[in-house]
Amino acid sequence: MDSKDNPVLRAIRERRSIRRFTSEPVERAALLTILEAGQWAPSGLNNQPWRFLVVTRDDPRHTLLAECTKYAHIVRDSAACICVLLQKDAMYSEMKDHQGAGACIQNMLLAVHALGLGAVWLGQIVNDQPATLGALGLSDAEYEIEAVLALGHPDQKGDSKRKPLSELLLEDF
Secondary structure, eight states: OOGGGOHHHHHHHHOOBOOOBOSOOOOHHHHHHHHHHHHTSOOGGGOOOEEEEEEETTSHHHHHHHTTSTTHHHHHHSSEEEEEEEEGGGOSOHHHHHHHHHHHHHHHHHHHHHTTOEEEEEOGGGGSHHHHHHHHTOOTTTEEEEEEEEEESBSSOOOOOOOOHHHHOSSOO
């Protein structure tokens, strides 16, 4: 099979970060599908230390969350934010658990794309853990925030360029 015909490989190539959204809400069923995609990510020892908190536009925490990032306009305009956290007492290896959270987030971004929605991975919001967790009503003794996915119905076309693979390979094989 030509890799261009494979739906998974095509989704990986076509997925883009979307930072502008329409005012249309995202259905609960779509959010559950996205969360389930994250649920199925690999993790060391299959410990699955990630936890999710969905904050929709009509939740007062949505506005509080926006105040925790320089990308407040993206959060405010999103239909929902999926907060991806690590539950500290479920972790067993910091590095492996962070890697697993990254895989979880990528699975969710691919699911968002597959559903015809758009999302962006907000990483800057994690720089002030106490403020972000406080906005969510969570304790930094129990959780570590890994990222926030701001998502909704896209109001833009994503555009992204990639370096040639030859620049990324340390040596040819």
